[in-house]
Amino acid sequence: MKQILVEIKRYTQHFNYNWWIYLTLFFSVDLVIQLVVIPTFRLATTYVLQAGAVPFVSYQNIVTIITQHPLVVMTLLLELVILLLIVYWQFAIILLGVRDIQAGTIKVRHLLRESGQALRQLRPASLLVLLGYFVLVIPFANLVFRTPLLSKVQIPAFILDYMTRNAYLLIGLIVFYTLMVVLGVRYLLALPLMVYRKQRPRIALANSWHQTSHGRWWPLIARILVIGLLASLIMALFYSLLVGFQFILDLLPGKLSLVTAVANLTLVQLGSECLAVWIGVVTIMTLVRPLGDTMLITPVAFKVSKGIKRVLVVAGSLIVLVTAVSGSFYLTGNNHRLVTISHRGVAEENGVQNTIPALEKTHRLHPDYVEMDVHETRDHQFVVMHDENLKELTGVNKAPYQLTLRQLTHLTAHENGYRAKIASFDDYLKAADRLHQKLLVEVKTTPHDSRGMLNRFSTRYAKTLEHHGDQVQSLDYRVVTKMRKLAPQLPVIYIQPYNFTYPNIAANGYSMEYSTLTDDFINLAHLQHKLVYSWTVDEWPVMMQAMYDNVDGVITNNLQDLNAAIRSYDNQRSYARRILNYIMVIPGSQEFEP
Secondary structure, eight states: OHHHHHHHHHHHHHHHHTHHHHHHHHHHHHHHIIIIIHHHHHHHHHHHHHHTTOOOOOTTTHHHHHHHOHHHHHHHHHHHHHHHHHHHHHHHHHHHHHHHHHHTOOOHHHHHHHHHHHHHTOOHHHHHHHHHHHHHHGGGTTTTSOOHHHHTOOOOHHHHHHHHTSHHHHHHHHHHHHHHHHHHHHTTTHHHHHHHSOOOHHHHHHHHHHHTTTTTHHHHHHHHHHHHHHHHHHHHHHHHHHHHHHHHHTTSSTTHHHHHHHHHHHHHHHHHHHHHHHHHHHHHHHHHGGGTOOTTSSOOOOOOOHHHHHHHHHHHHHHHHHHHHHHHHHHHOOOSOOEEEEGGGOSTTOSOTTOHHHHHHHHTTOOSEEEEEEEEOTTSOEEEOOOSSSHHHHSOOOOGGGSOHHHHHTOEEEETTEEEEOOBHHHHHHHHHHHTOOEEEEEOOOTTSOTTHHHHHHHHHHHHHHHHTOEEEESOHHHHHHHHHHOTTSOEEEEESOOOSOOOSSSSEEEEEGGGOOHHHHHHHHHTTOEEEEEOOOSHHHHHHHHHTTOSEEEESOHHHHHHHHHHHHTOOSHHHHHHHHHHHSOTTSOOOO
């Protein structure tokens, strides 16, 4: 342990010697990725899908896209190839930049030339190897190799939640992640070998495996863990001092407390970024050590001309200014009222989902909307039910389309220790009308639905739903487009399990799985005057994140917690509490976003 701390101290001294040039390197690369690469790829993907008349990409239409839109598929695959090359370029330019800074020879043109050479040494066969490698290093993306592109790659939370409910899937998930971590550790040295030694990916992977064999991976991971622990302790102390100081400054009269809060929040953001750069540099130095490279013999200080100093001062001032402006918006803005939506009509497991008794209990908590689901029955009626099979709730191994409405409403559902009869949509609507409770109606579809199902649904219920102020949503984009034509005054929301394009569809809004929802998607949807709901949000930090990101509504199973989170957020008149909320909600490892 002592040896590790001594090494980290030595690496930190090297970092301190030229800290400003390290910050310039990392910030510059991050800004290029955030402001140029990511928006360009999103715009390109949106344009490609629009040009190919593909309104969205989902598991529902992926086969159709592959079979009927080959040009779209080829273009998206080309985008993937370019994306892989850019990720590799980002890694290469950071690794080469750190090496050149240590040698005192860093020059922009030389760095760009070398990183370009690193790209040119790749062969088409190397791309699949790189794709697999990047998947393996995703768990280390923010700690070892700082990259906004890889950190945005994640499995949606609803899929993980589904997998953790099944014992076999959970075991498979644990084995999968364990395997990813083990392989990621063993192949961690491959990228430095590719960049510094100009080795081909296959050779670099083989050499990394050899370099970390016989337990030699453990000292490497131990050093990385210690770096992470030290960073956490430093950041906790830094945050505590700033927040504690702001609690005192909040007592100042007039606008002085706001001025100091903006300054302190700016320090929080910039301090987090500076620490992240330190982590990146020290970790790269740690990775180079087992390779035997002599990067760290004697650091060389840069002699900076007055002209470059002026440029750095101007650039630094702009970063501070933009950060301060964004912080002031956070401290004073976001005053719209969040729409609360009870998922499947229950709250804190107070009944059986999608049943009238649960609706009546949940209504007492005053949700703005109760989200519920409808299926078509065998006799072309509509029943309130989420699942495509009744077995889990009723013990009957049938689908809603296989039974008549009369048969379905005679079944009793069991959940959360409660029992309740399955309800027809007509009865559920009447109960909601009696309670003056607005509904968010999800229209479920299956291949077995009748041809006139949507026409029949619109004819029977559209006027009533409009009159009650209800809304409709669906995972099926055909429902969205059809309902927009049949009932243009009825708000229709499109449910998306994930997103990687900009909003560009016919719906009145989006219901997005929270783990893939981004603030740029929200902002662009708002510019188009479209709603954005986040689902399914059950944890306090995610609720606070949703409010910070300015979503319009949150769908939750924990309505009481959501109401408490809203009160807490609204009552945070203390700037210190708002800064603390920012720290707790926005991870310090987030990429710099001006």
